[in-house]
Amino acid sequence: MAPEADRAGDAWSFEAIGTRWQVETGEPLSEEAQREVRAIIDRFDAEWSRFRPDSLVSQLARGAGWVSAPADADTLLAVYADLSAATSGAVNPLIGDVLERRGYDSAYSFVDHGPVAAAKNWQEQVRATDGRLVLDPPATIDVGAIGKGRLVDLVLACVRRHVGGDIVVDASGDLAARGTAVRVALEHPYDTTRAVGVIELEDAALCASAVNRRVWGDGLHHVLDARTGAPVERFAATWAVASDALHADAIATALFFDGGPELAHAWGADWVRMTTDGRLQWAPDSKAELFT
Amino acid sequence: MIRTTARPLRVGAAVVGIAGTLTLAGCASATTSGSGSGTSDENAAATSGSSDASGSGAYKDGTYTAEGSYQTPESVETISVTVTLKDDVVTEVSINGSPTRAESQQYQSQFVGGISDAVVGKKIDTLSVSRVAGSSLTSGGFNKAIDEIKSEAAA
Numbered sequence: 001m002a003p004e005a006d007r008a009g010d011a012w013s014f015e016a017i018g019t020r021w022q023v024e025t026g027e028p029l030s031e032e033a034q035r036e037v038r039a040i041i042d043r044f045d046a047e048w049s050r051f052r053p054d055s056l057v058s059q060l061a062r063g064a065g066w067v068s069a070p071a072d073a074d075t076l077l078a079v080y081a082d083l084s085a086a087t088s089g090a091v092n093p094l095i096g097d098v099l100e101r102r103g104y105d106s107a108y109s110f111v112d113h114g115p116v117a118a119a120k121n122w123q124e125q126v127r128a129t130d131g132r133l134v135l136d137p138p139a140t141i142d143v144g145a146i147g148k149g150r151l152v153d154l155v156l157a158c159v160r161r162h163v164g165g166d167i168v169v170d171a172s173g174d175l176a177a178r179g180t181a182v183r184v185a186l187e188h189p190y191d192t193t194r195a196v197g198v199i200e201l202e203d204a205a206l207c208a209s210a211v212n213r214r215v216w217g218d219g220l221h222h223v224l225d226a227r228t229g230a231p232v233e234r235f236a237a238t239w240a241v242a243s244d245a246l247h248a249d250a251i252a253t254a255l256f257f258d259g260g261p262e263l264a265h266a267w268g269a270d271w272v273r274m275t276t277d278g279r280l281q282w283a284p285d286s287k288a289e290l291f292t
Numbered sequence: 293m294i295r296t297t298a299r300p301l302r303v304g305a306a307v308v309g310i311a312g313t314l315t316l317a318g319c320a321s322a323t324t325s326g327s328g329s330g331t332s333d334e335n336a337a338a339t340s341g342s343s344d345a346s347g348s349g350a351y352k353d354g355t356y357t358a359e360g361s362y363q364t365p366e367s368v369e370t371i372s373v374t375v376t377l378k379d380d381v382v383t384e385v386s387i388n389g390s391p392t393r394a395e396s397q398q399y400q401s402q403f404v405g406g407i408s409d410a411v412v413g414k415k416i417d418t419l420s421v422s423r424v425a426g427s428s429l430t431s432g433g434f435n436k437a438i439d440e441i442k443s444e445a446a447a
Contacts, residue, residue, distance in 0.1 A: 168422075168423070170423060173425060173426060175423060175425065182422050182423055183419075183420060183421040183422055183423070184421060184422070184423040184424065184425050185416050185419055185421040185423070185424045185425070186425055186426075187416070187424050187425060187426025188411070188412075188413040188426075189426065191413065192426060193415060193416060193417070194412070194413035194414060194415055194416060195413050195414055195415075195416045195419060195421070195424070196411045196413045197413075198419060198421055199425075206425050207425075208425040208426055210426055237426070239425060261403035261404050262403050264403070265403050274411070277410060278410035278411055279407055279408050279409060279410055279411065280407070280408040280411050281404050281405075281406065281407050281408075282404070282405045282406055283403075283404075283405050284402075284403065284404070284405040285405065286405050290408070290411070291411060291412075291413050291414050292408035292409070292411055
């Protein structure tokens, strides 16, 4: 899908967490560096994936009560708190139960049992405290809104410990670049051979989210409103640029809801989003080149 | 406000554009005082807002206020409805509503740089770009499962 890289250097591609990763570097990554990257992804997956029965979040969902807090627990919960506040509760890390109920479960059953709201008081239910991640009563954490962004940052940090110069970490939709600017096409959600614009990324991260690919059932997709359990209907795709992928990913999710543009403003993030009727909206002072 | 078993009260579409189901919280308060008996008769047979003036006294006279919410695609709007009942007849209805909607419009100007017409876009292979960002091509597992379901459904 992606056109040939226009920068000299080495590209390492692999599959992990069900998606395609590309790591572009000026000089080849050593095998040791590659192993480290894979280990970082595996660890994150073993902690946060609700699709793995042995993961920490799966243990919590089954009623473990608490687990040793993963390294990213505080960071992720803090960003969820901001997201939840900005979107009036539309974004919620306990959306996992809702996604499962609507059929996006670890067995990929795609059997919809109807909409239900996620726990509104999630911040009382899930806490990182004294080295523990506590979840009481049991519920299913889903860090889909920001998890992959965080992982891209972790991978980039690891790669930077091994090589200097230009680096791009691209996890199909979430990418971070260091060094020479990278031009990124914004894929049209209704025609993936077309782009609605181009964003130039320099020492920044770009995360995209769209409702066109992970789709099942009757109009169901993976972006659900936690307050209702219903799929969002107003926006079809979002793109956000921030200094790191964690925050870009968070904004890309928030932009499906009221309050997203405000959070982007507060964080100084650039963004573009497309309504389901094909119109674009963008940040004030957006640097995106849009084909409107 | 004291919540009791609530009766659903239909608010006409003309009021807020969306017919929302409100729960009438039974906070029966005298119009002149902030507190009341705190009860309402949830077993009453009369339809909310009915004009049945037979005087059966299914509802206590007074002013009832309820907070209700209804859902738009991306937000939950809250409105407050005040109903005055006399002899089971609604004599007055007032609604304070749609605050979020008004805010939304405000930030259209403040936090949104612009809105275009529908965008066709340009062919990606004609652009000078090194990457494409769309929805994540996530989940090998997801796509595989969807394919399986499709093939089962076709069989």
